[in-house]
Amino acid sequence: MTNLAGWIFRVTWLLAAGAAVAGEDAIELKAGAGRELVQANCVACHSLDYIQMNSPFLDRKGWEGSVNKMIKVMGAPITEADAKGIADYLSANYGK
Numbered sequence: 001m002t003n004l005a006g007w008i009f010r011v012t013w014l015l016a017a018g019a020a021v022a023g024e025d026a027i028e029l030k031a032g033a034g035r036e037l038v039q040a041n042c043v044a045c046h047s048l049d050y051i052q053m054n055s056p057f058l059d060r061k062g063w064e065g066s067v068n069k070m071i072k073v074m075g076a077p078i079t080e081a082d083a084k085g086i087a088d089y090l091s092a093n094y095g096k
């Protein structure tokens with residue numbers, strides 16, 4: 001491989017890897033009141049696709065339980081007021 005071919009190979013590889021990482025971050029939640037709360041509080045530990053994956057299963061009670069579990073079991077630092085706003089948003093936009 002010439003030096004130029006090696007360089008092109010590496011740049012192509014980096015671009016592909018970058019695109020894969022960007023794809024991971026590109027999850028767009030539906031627009032609605034409270035979306036910023038979710039984006040600010042729910043990405044610290046895992047991707048937002050956890051929300052999309054669970055939307056067929058969780059109703060309002062389910063989402064409240066899930067947010068509470070993130071706070072009580074996983075240790076998410078979310079205030080009670082924010083937790084309510086998050087549950088409102090999730091049950092309105094991703095509720096069963």
Ligand code: HEC
Pocket residue numbers: 038041042043044045046050051054066067069070074075076077078086
């Ligand atoms: C402190 C870290 C942390 C934060 C912040 C966090 N989560 Fe999680 N979450 C986790 C962990 C760890 C799991 C995997 C738990 C498991 O495997 O049972 C998880 C799993 C989930 C699941 C999959 C179902 C389940 O109960 O295991 C959902 C849905 C979820 N989180 C939603 C949220 C939402 C909504 C928020 C914002 C309110 C949030 N998470 C914030 C740590 C966190």
